[in-house]
Amino acid sequence: MNNPRIFITAMGIISPLGRGLGETLVSIKQAERAVKSLHLFPTTQNPLPVGEIDLRDATTDMPRTHILAMAAADEAMRDIKEPPDAVIIGVTTGGMTLTEDLLRKGETDPGCYRLHATNTIAEAIAGRFGCRGPVLTVSTACSSGAAALKIAAELLRTGQARHVLAGGADALCRLTYYGFHALQLVDPAGARPFDRKRRGMTVGEGAAMLLLSASATPPPDALAEYLGGGLSCDAYHPAAPHPDGEGALRAMQEALSDAGLSAGEIDYIQLHGTGTADNDRAEARAIRDLFGDLPLPRLSSLKGAHGHALAAAGAMGAVTSILAMRYGFIPANVGFTEADPLLNLVPIQQSQQAPVKKVLVNAFGFGGNNAVLAFGDLSGHVSSVASPAYKPKAPFFVYGRSGLSCAGDLEETLTRLQVGEPFPGIVANENILKPLSEKAVRRLKRLARMVLSLAVSACGEKPEREAPRSVFLGTGWGSLSETHDFLQKLFTSGERFTSPTDFIGSVHNAPTGQAAIHFQATGPNITMTGGDCTFEQALYCADLLVRDDPILLVGADEYHATLSPLFDASLAQTGIPADGGGALYLSRHPSGASCQVTVPVVAFAGDEISRIPEMISALGGVARIRERFGLILAGIPWAQQEKGKAQLENFRTLTDFPRPVVDYRRFLGEFTSVSALAAVLAVRMVEAERIPDVFCQDGSPALAGRGILILGLGHHVTALEVNPC
Amino acid sequence: MHELIEELKIKIIETLNLIDVSPADIDVNDQLVGGDLGLDSIDVLELVMMLEKDYGVIIDTKELGIEVFASVTALANHVFHHRSETNV
Numbered sequence A: 001m002n003n004p005r006i007f008i009t010a011m012g013i014i015s016p017l018g019r020g021l022g023e024t025l026v027s028i029k030q031a032e033r034a035v036k037s038l039h040l041f042p043t044t045q046n047p048l049p050v051g052e053i054d055l056r057d058a059t060t061d062m063p064r065t066h067i068l069a070m071a072a073a074d075e076a077m078r079d080i081k082e083p084p085d086a087v088i089i090g091v092t093t094g095g096m097t098l099t100e101d102l103l104r105k106g107e108t109d110p111g112c113y114r115l116h117a118t119n120t121i122a123e124a125i126a127g128r129f130g131c132r133g134p135v136l137t138v139s140t141a142c143s144s145g146a147a148a149l150k151i152a153a154e155l156l157r158t159g160q161a162r163h164v165l166a167g168g169a170d171a172l173c174r175l176t177y178y179g180f181h182a183l184q185l186v187d188p189a190g191a192r193p194f195d196r197k198r199r200g201m202t203v204g205e206g207a208a209m210l211l212l213s214a215s216a217t218p219p220p221d222a223l224a225e226y227l228g229g230g231l232s233c234d235a236y237h238p239a240a241p242h243p244d245g246e247g248a249l250r251a252m253q254e255a256l257s258d259a260g261l262s263a264g265e266i267d268y269i270q271l272h273g274t275g276t277a278d279n280d281r282a283e284a285r286a287i288r289d290l291f292g293d294l295p296l297p298r299l300s301s302l303k304g305a306h307g308h309a310l311a312a313a314g315a316m317g318a319v320t321s322i323l324a325m326r327y328g329f330i331p332a333n334v335g336f337t338e339a340d341p342l343l344n345l346v347p348i349q350q351s352q353q354a355p356v357k358k359v360l361v362n363a364f365g366f367g368g369n370n371a372v373l374a375f376g377d378l379s380g381h382v383s384s385v386a387s388p389a390y391k392p393k394a395p396f397f398v399y400g401r402s403g404l405s406c407a408g409d410l411e412e413t414l415t416r417l418q419v420g421e422p423f424p425g426i427v428a429n430e431n432i433l434k435p436l437s438e439k440a441v442r443r444l445k446r447l448a449r450m451v452l453s454l455a456v457s458a459c460g461e462k463p464e465r466e467a468p469r470s471v472f473l474g475t476g477w478g479s480l481s482e483t484h485d486f487l488q489k490l491f492t493s494g495e496r497f498t499s500p501t502d503f504i505g506s507v508h509n510a511p512t513g514q515a516a517i518h519f520q521a522t523g524p525n526i527t528m529t530g531g532d533c534t535f536e537q538a539l540y541c542a543d544l545l546v547r548d549d550p551i552l553l554v555g556a557d558e559y560h561a562t563l564s565p566l567f568d569a570s571l572a573q574t575g576i577p578a579d580g581g582g583a584l585y586l587s588r589h590p591s592g593a594s595c596q597v598t599v600p601v602v603a604f605a606g607d608e609i610s611r612i613p614e615m616i617s618a619l620g621g622v623a624r625i626r627e628r629f630g631l632i633l634a635g636i637p638w639a640q641q642e643k644g645k646a647q648l649e650n651f652r653t654l655t656d657f658p659r660p661v662v663d664y665r666r667f668l669g670e671f672t673s674v675s676a677l678a679a680v681l682a683v684r685m686v687e688a689e690r691i692p693d694v695f696c697q698d699g700s701p702a703l704a705g706r707g708i709l710i711l712g713l714g715h716h717v718t719a720l721e722v723n724p725c
Numbered sequence B: 001m002h003e004l005i006e007e008l009k010i011k012i013i014e015t016l017n018l019i020d021v022s023p024a025d026i027d028v029n030d031q032l033v034g035g036d037l038g039l040d041s042i043d044v045l046e047l048v049m050m051l052e053k054d055y056g057v058i059i060d061t062k063e064l065g066i067e068v069f070a071s072v073t074a075l076a077n078h079v080f081h082h083r084s085e086t087n088v
Helices: A020-029 A064-077 A096-105 A119-129 A141-157 A174-182 A246-259 A277-291 A310-327 A410-417 A429-433 A446-459 A480-492 A500-506 A510-519 A531-545 A569-574 A612-618 A622-628 A638-655 A674-688 B002-015 B041-055 B062-068 B072-082
Strands: A005-015 A086-091 A135-138 A163-170 A206-215 A224-233 A268-270 A298-300 A358-365 A369-376 A396-405 A470-474 A525-528 A551-557 A580-587 A595-604 A629-635 A661-663 A707-712 A716-723
Touching (some): A064 A086, A064 A206, A086 A310, A096 A174, A096 A480, A119 A163, A141 A163, A141 A206, A141 A310, A141 A358, A141 A369, A141 A531, A163 A310, A174 A480, A174 A500, A224 A310, A246 A277, A310 A358, A310 A369, A396 A446, A396 A674, A410 A674, A446 A480, A500 A510, A510 A551, A525 A531, A531 A707, A531 A716, A551 A674, A569 A638, A595 A612, A612 A638, A612 A716, A622 A629, A622 A638, A629 A674, B002 B041, B062 B072
Parallel strands (some): A268 A298, A470 A551
Antiparallel strands (some): A005 A206, A005 A224, A163 A206, A396 A580, A595 A716, A707 A716
16 A cells, blocks of 8 residues: 555644634735734833734633644634544643743642643643544654644554644743843844844744644545655754754755655745744755755745744644645735845745645754645645555664663663662762763753763764664653743843843753754754653654664653652652653664664553553554563553553453563652653663562563563553563 | 953853863953854853843844954953943
8 A cells, every 4th residue: 555645634723813714814815914012921121022812811721822722723623523543732832831920929839830741732632632542742942843743744654543633832931032032033123034134033922733634535625735744953053053054955855855846846935934144044045955046936934924933833834834725825924125135035025826736834943953844735746756655664673772860870770770679869960971071061951961961871972883863852841950040040130131041951852952963963853742651752753753764762851859849740749859861772773783662552541541452452462462571660650640550450450461560660760751761771671681580579580582561651551662682 | 450351251151151161261362252162152142141130231233242252351341341330
């Protein structure tokens, strides 16, 4: 069977230009500029222009990002009866707008912060529409929404899902408003993308959701076809784009090649065009290089119309570009009046009627993170490159591993585990710094240092093999130190002073951006912030996105004395600080590898206990589970014990598993990415072909060719296998 | 002026967390950004924030920034002539 084609069968949007597709269409056709002075929160200095949505009529106490995401999802799902098979949302701010108010008030009840986590948005959407498949959260700064759509499409191509709801959402908050201001990246006159006098961006908010459906022919409700997507990383600078737009160019080339299109077939590109001097220059250069001597297609950015809605931007670009195709017009590049001779690129100034059949949508972000999507109308695109039939990929083979816990590195952690007593705690600074030059990491705080330390230990300072080309990180909370320090400085100075370095470092994907620069890893660079199964989500996405290249996979979280007990319910309930993580250097090629890892199950359980029969079936059935594994490491977050324990009991009853089952969180402590540490410990055990004696009451500790199964239980159920090659 | 230069050197080291750098290591006439200290545009923004907070000196254009952060001497000169006493 050939790859199924992928169609957009429904979509929804909310932005400063309007609520829903109808209002948005009218506003864009009229080239409305919805950039106005900030109202959302008081400021001590003159409020800057923003792209703000009036939500005063909202009847919920959910945080702003949730409200926006739900509005867009509601519109997309209005006429859809079946639940989506997966929900994949790009988001960076999570519940930050509310969290800022709570922190400033000194609120200490963790219950008030229960919707801070970015993953609560995807979970709320999944809960509302009854999704019981993968519910994933992508946080790659301003490319998040576009990256989420690319991941959704790759999931559909495997045939494991038929309908996926994907998109992006972000709300205005002080962190982004003051953060971009501190970087001197905000245009006081409002964004003027590609204009000669442009002085920066306009921070905005919004959400867009698209329902992607796999089908051999266009379904009756199809709005457009998804043709392909490209991901890349500049591996150049934590916040600024590569000056020649190298990464942007590669992402556009990847998207075209994935779609089987040539540059000349594109009618319109919705540019990232933030209005900053650097972005617009780099993007213009990339466009020029992509087209060479060919005439440029029509180009425009909508950031001057609705501001830059960060994680939502790429998904909003997808929706507005599809509107342009459906209604045959080119949106105006609002805010532009005077061409910049240095750019050699003039965008569309007035919205104009024109047939649009093939479009590209650009979305670029901090960490040099680039995502580009290609869409087509329904006039019958036949790919000029025969799309190959989907082949199940090889598993990932392990070439390197590392771990960090309060006991030290991976070997010291394994030794400590063999004592058989709980040892939750936090990683010592000197252990994080061991493989690093302190000078080289002077600007990085705890999480970024941990990720870099784990990365260097897993791959080696100079990897003997090829360096990892792609980087995947699972983190529950991202860089808490930078987030805390940024807000603390802001609040204590009467909102006058902040740290630009902390803002850049506070982005969830800042650590992977650093790892990419270290290894010059220019392939996909994906950070997942999926709560307690975030490490499994990172491996799941790596499996979807990576064909042949070697990759770095990290799971890590930092303990922060103020924020962790407020945000992490499991940690708050045990009251015991814990952090750490693990990293794997992986490749699709088996020769010389020590073992292999796969993640056959990532599914949202919602309020249901019983997802276990499906899990057993996805693992190959009872007989395989009993024969294949010598140990089960079960991860039950403390705050989800009731559900998790019932799930584990169900699993044991149904499989009558004859060998040890260990609740690893009791040993390693409560932190979201602790399963990464469990995974690298499992790798060490499989390599040594034995499990700690203390886990074997009567049986033998020898694994005898068997592997280890790592279960994640609670709101999400996951299964990760570590097997001998 | 000498005192101000020494004060600024210490503030630069502390603000930017420069490891293994002492005030004596900073040549006051050396290129401050892109030189031996390894400072870049993010460090400049961090110093801009420090100057506003500690001296009431505002640097809000790239052109002014290039002039002011040319060297520690240039920086001290600018601060000396533009500092506001209330912020000292």
